[in-house]
Amino acid sequence: MNLRQLESFLAIANLGNFAAAAERLCVTQSTISARIQELEQILGVELFDRSQRTARLTLKGRELRPYAEQVVELTSEIRRMVGAKAALAGVMRVGVAELVAISWLPDLVGAVRDEYPNIKLEFEVGLNPFLLDGIRSGSLDFAMIAGRIAEPGLTTFDLGCVPFSWMASPILVPGAQPFDLCELRKMPILYQGTNSFTNSMMDQLLGISSNRDRKGMTCNSLEAIYSLTRSGVGVGFLPVDRSAALLRDGVLKVLRTTPSEFEMPFSVAFASSSPALFNDIAQLCVRTSKFRSDALTAQL
Missing domain, CATH: 1.10.10.10 (Winged helix-like DNA-binding domain superfamily/Winged helix DNA-binding domain)
Structure with a gap:
């Protein structure tokens, strides 16, 4: 044996x-x-x-x-x-939220290569339902997801928070009028995927309790939502830092809501029964993350 x-x-x-x-x-x-x-x-x-x-x-x-x-x-x-870290070898399948993938994922790859040169990373980019199912089924070793979860059998660490705001093109919203909850609900909202953490957060902020009450459309790609928002198709719930250039150039505008920013948490999760190496890699994700480390604000 x-x-x-x-x-x-x-x-x-x-x-x-x-x-x-x-x-x-x-x-x-x-x-x-x-x-x-x-x-x-x-x-x-x-x-x-x-x-x-x-x-x-x-x-x-x-x-x-x-x-x-x-x-x-x-x-x-x-x-x-x-043993030496360089002696550790194998393939790790990593689930990645899209915002992580388009921001600091290259930094994580570099950090893993430096500490574990013989560990190969394979990435699957997706929304929470897909990523969490992958961890539960064993098809993914760990995942960097939106939100914080408390689930038996899973170990999680915080990766920090990202400020999000409601944004639109001046084509759709030419003025600078403030928006209250009722007015915002009447706008065509661009939702990210189905049953995602982002959608749950948007519904909570809008006071929506059922998918039937949503007005707008769904798209599972953050980059596609950016494109739709820029074109004036609808209102996007988008990361502020990632949108800085579009806001500066007047392509997008932050809608006047109260509050104007909302903190979205991110975390890394893996099965609690996983080898100790998974815990080490997850801690490396925490150290590499470029997201804010401040706690989730009371506004949520």
Whole structure:
């Protein structure tokens, strides 16, 4: 019995099939199958029920799982504490909120390369529902998300806050009139995706309790929302710092609301059962983040 066999066993158990496990471990599917066959021969039991479309653990497989997790975690801890960081190697799949991706993600890549030169990062950019599902299913190792969550089985660290404001093109809003809640709700609002944290925050600020009460349209790309806002299609809820040049050039304007800025928190999340290395990388995300470290303001 060896570590690669146990790592392959856990990858299949977490991802639900041999193909996904092979992709995660950067080996062929035949290699994964051979490792599991060898492990089953050593133990003298079947670990997976192969009669279904997904690879389900047998009773003996479920018994093995916690022991395999302990062995892999202990091995990871030995490498992390005793070995050189340069000796740590592997692929980490990282979920990324779009605002992180277009701001300080390159800084994070550089920081990881400096400390863990043999760790390869693979990124998936998306909204919270996709990113959190990825962590829960094991298809993502950790994710940098909008908002703060408290969920059993997940460990999170704050990445800071980003000021957002309601913005529009002078084409859509030519004057400088103030907007109260009722007036803003009547405007065509540009929502980011479906069931995203940003949408929840927008609904909370607008006093909207149901999707049916929304007026406007939905788009899952922040850059596309910028384009739609610049064109006068609707009102965008956009990051102030990222919009500085557009505001300075008069392409966009901040609507006169009270308050005029709203702090959106961001965090990094990963499964609490993850190897200790994940905690180290998450802390590196915290140190690299360019978002403000001040606490969420009382206005929310």
